[in-house]
Amino acid sequence: MHICFISSEYPLWKSGGVGTFLQTFGRALVREGHKVSIVGLGNSYEEQLIDKGIKIYRLPRSTVPVGKFFFNTRCIASKIAMLHSQEKIDIVESAELGLAFLKKNSEIKYVIRLHGGHHFFAESENRDVHWWQALKERLSFKKADGFVAVSNYVREHTSRFLSYHDKPIDIIYSPINTELFKPNAHQEIEPLNITFVGTICEKKGVRQLIMAMEIICKKYSKAHLNIYGREWFYKDGRSYTDMLHAEYGDIIDKCVTIHGVVPYEKLPSRYGLAQICVFPSHMETQGLVAQEAMAMEKPVIFSKLGPGPETIVEYKTGLLCDPLNVNDIAYKIIWSFENMDRVKEMGKNAREYVLNTFNIKTNLSKNLDFYRTLIEA
Known part of the structure; x- marks a missing residue:
């Protein structure tokens, strides 16, 4: 299976939960023989990186004063189309806003993973919903073939503001690298x-x-x-x-x-x-x-x-x-x-x-099963 993630966050250059998830999950996919591409925005030039088999494409960001989102989306879409022509992509996955203006390919299934979108955090942080961000999120949700929620709470809370359009949705917790994060009997704890x-x-x-x-x-x-x-x-x-x-x-x-x-x-x-x-x-x-x-x-x-x-x-x-x-x-x-x-x-x-x-093996199996249900539908 070839899975392409849309994200501009990754631990090689920026810390954060989404990037950490992509690295842990992506490496696990590669170890199981799947192909993983990550397409996102970087600086003023295009660069390609490889992280333990994960191919990462950082595309140049738009510098135009108006319409950056359209340019950036077109740039990402072109790269995905090129990758698909070279080696068929089965799944394109993004966060809540990522599919808004992306042109869909009937050979690919599109997934939104609910990491917490504009509506979710606007409400929880007691700030106004911005009409433009809200529009993009609604358009993006309409294009998704399925949804993965990283907790039951985010699934239920997001449904207060946005429709899943009767598309498949599953709750799959993000994996933890329990080989990296494990007790160390040789390290002394600092009191208090x-x-x-x-x-x-x-x-x-x-x-x-x-x-x-x-x-x-x-x-x-x-x-x-x-x-x-x-x-x-x-x-x-x-x-x-x-x-x-x-x-x-x-x-x-x-x-x-x-x-x-x-x-x-x-x-x-x-x-x-x-x-x-x-x-x-x-x-x-x-x-x-x-x-x-x-x-x-x-x-x-x-x-x-x-x-x-x-x-x-x-x-x-x-x-x-x-x-x-x-x-x-x-x-x-x-x-x-x-x-x-x-x-x-x-x-x-x-x-x-x-x-x-939160173990990687269970998480990987659940995600792959979900992807397969979309592909076979």
């Missing part, structure tokens, strides 16, 4: 090390987590929050990290270190240092970082919103917090420090759960 991994932005709950540190440090003066992730910028170019330093400089200077991006292969060593991993996202479609830390038997505190309850059974495989309540975040962290025997047991349960639910 609280670790966060993810984009440093408002919707990931970073601000509330920093505010919670003021409460935590009153009881545990040596507690320290380590933040790893890529920077986020406001539309006017202002840095979110700069805002955090300006508003919470005293707390950060006392007990927080913002490290920036860590290469994907080095993440296990950062998780390994942690006594507790905390991910108080305001909203997720599913996310990967909580499961990565769980796979390493780390005590995890995740958001109780969205798909949190799908990921964690509270006090059995981890803890859930109200990400908008600073006191609740602080309470769950303090409780973890005071009940380390309990949280160690939860960590072991968490890895077993991840091995059973």
